[in-house]
Amino acid sequence: MTKDSEFGPRLIADGNLERCSICGYPFRADVKPSMSVAFAEHLLKAHKPGQTTEDVSQAAARIVREATED
């Protein structure tokens, strides 16, 4: 496993929910407009790049970028 996949923010399945790997914040499976966008927004609000560790910040920025590419 790489360092990124061990410590980077990601969604963890928990029954009908997905949870933020950093804080455990729950996301409904039917969240709008999509799980990836909701997670990206959560990272921006709750784990602002620059206010978290460098690893988390970089991973969060990557997820946000990927989720908002359209």
Ligand SMILES: [Zn+2]
């Ligand atoms: Zn979180």
